[in-house]
Amino acid sequence: MPLPDNPSLGIIGAGRIGTALAWGLSRKGYAVAAASSRSAGPAEKLAAAIPGCRATTDAQSVVSAADLVLLTVPDDAIAPVCAGLRWRAGQAVVHCSGATELSALSPAASAGALTGGFHPLQMFTDPETALRGLPGCTIALEAESPLRETLIRMAGALGCHTLRLPPGTRALYHAGAGYAAAFVNALVKDAIAVWSPLGLSEADAIRALLPLLRGTADSIERSGPALGMAGPVSRGDLGTVDEHLRALAALDPQLLDLYRRLALRTVALGVERGSLSPEKAAALRALLG
Numbered sequence: 001m002p003l004p005d006n007p008s009l010g011i012i013g014a015g016r017i018g019t020a021l022a023w024g025l026s027r028k029g030y031a032v033a034a035a036s037s038r039s040a041g042p043a044e045k046l047a048a049a050i051p052g053c054r055a056t057t058d059a060q061s062v063v064s065a066a067d068l069v070l071l072t073v074p075d076d077a078i079a080p081v082c083a084g085l086r087w088r089a090g091q092a093v094v095h096c097s098g099a100t101e102l103s104a105l106s107p108a109a110s111a112g113a114l115t116g117g118f119h120p121l122q123m124f125t126d127p128e129t130a131l132r133g134l135p136g137c138t139i140a141l142e143a144e145s146p147l148r149e150t151l152i153r154m155a156g157a158l159g160c161h162t163l164r165l166p167p168g169t170r171a172l173y174h175a176g177a178g179y180a181a182a183f184v185n186a187l188v189k190d191a192i193a194v195w196s197p198l199g200l201s202e203a204d205a206i207r208a209l210l211p212l213l214r215g216t217a218d219s220i221e222r223s224g225p226a227l228g229m230a231g232p233v234s235r236g237d238l239g240t241v242d243e244h245l246r247a248l249a250a251l252d253p254q255l256l257d258l259y260r261r262l263a264l265r266t267v268a269l270g271v272e273r274g275s276l277s278p279e280k281a282a283a284l285r286a287l288l289g
Contacts, residue, residue, distance in 0.1 A: 003067060003092055003114060003150055010066025011035040012059045012081065014042035017096050017120070018072030020130035021158075026050045028157040033065040060085055068092040068150065070118065071105075079104040087111040092147050094118045099174035102142060102167070116143030117165065118151050121177060135159030140173060142166075188213070190255060197251070226272040233263050234270040236280035238287060245287070264288045 009030055011018045014037035023046070026032045034054040037043040047055035056062065063069055063085050073081050075097045082105050087093060089112025093105055098119040105115040119140040124130045139155040141148060142165040155162045165173055192205045200208075219228035232240040241263065248256040267284050270276035276284070 002090065003146055005150075005153075006030065007067030007092065007150065008033045008065070010062035010069040011046065012062050012069060012071050013037065013073035013077075014046040014055075015072060016124040016127055016130060018070060019046045019127040020124060020134070021070060021072065021096070021120070022046055022053070023049055023127060024131050024134055024158050025154060026053070030154070030157070034062040036062045063087060063091075063093075066091075068094065071095040075100050083107045087113040089113065092116065092150070094143070094147075094151065096120070097170075098140065098177060099170050101170050114143070114147040116147045116151055117141065117170070118154070120160065123181065137161070138163055140165050142170070184213070190258065194248070194251065194255060226269045229266065229269050229273060231266070233266045233284060234273065234275055236270065236276050236284065238280075238283055241284065241287060260288050 006029070009022070009025060009032045011022045011032065011034070014022075014035050018035070019042070022032050022035060026049075032047075032050045032053045034056060035043045035046045036056045036059045037046075038057065040055065040057055043055035043057070047053040054061075054065070059081065069092070071078055071081065071093055072095075078095050078097060078100050082093065082095075085108075087108040091108075091112075092114040093108045094116045095102075095105060096118055097104075098121075100117075102115050102117060105113075109115045117140065120134065120137060121140060122130060122133050122137045136159060138161045139151075139158075141151050141155070141162050143151055148164075152162055188206070188209060191209055192200075192202055195205050216228070216230075219230070222228060232244070244259065245256065248259050264285065267276065267281050267288070270284075271278075271281050
């Protein structure tokens with residue numbers, strides 16, 4: 001049995017991602033038949049905003065009610081939850097993990113269901129905030145036809161771009177996303193620590209740093225990583241870099257080590273953008289090494 005052009009949806013796992021996707025797709029005309037969670041509260045909150053959606057703690061009833069099931073449980077739970085449910089031919093089950101391979105859905109595939117991945121490349125806090133941030137973001141898809149076309153239409157309804165992941169690449173995809181997202185949190189925390197002798201509160205430091213962070217993101221969007229880079233390494237300011245090294249050595253050797261490693265990575269960007277001569281690049285590598 002082929003998947004309908006506008007399939008009825010079921011949500012297993014009524015957390016932030018499941019709730020945001022259910023609300024967003026419902027507002028774009030998709031019928032969300034049922035949602036389940038381990039305790040009743042989250043599913044009831046999700047369903048309350050969607051006419052005709054039934055809240056339940058029984059995941060199997062969601063499978064029975066929907067053409068396409070979004071499995072939005074934690075990564076480690078995807079395989080056991082999928083294995084514990086009865087799937088049917090012509091149905092589809094899609095997980096929303098960035099790192100988990102589709103092999104976690106093999107019990108559904110063995111039963112004749114279509115399987116895929118649908119991972120929004122977005123930070124999910126509360127569902128309404130996540131919904132406002134979805135338009136313009138990218139959703140990483142992995143599925144074969146005809147499910148792939150269905151997922152492309154769903155992403156388009158949410159106002160999202162799509163990228164297609166080749167099989168077996170999800171860990172690399174997810175790790176790369178972490179460089180641009182989760183690791184930035186650690187770097188901002190380190191920047192606050194570097195500023196600790198200034199006597200600033202964390203709130204004051206964040207307020208000062210965030211416009212700089214946003215400006216960096218805007219510059220990368222306009223010009224790319226190399227041409228959009230600023231700072232003393234990109235300009236070849238050896239004196240300034242040397243002052244940074246001395247100050248960090250006195251403050252915290254671990255922060256000094258991370259600065260050296262990160263600055264060395266930016267030398268190649270300075271060469272790429274044409275602002276560092278080979279001689280300046282060699283001098284910077286010697287200073288940082």
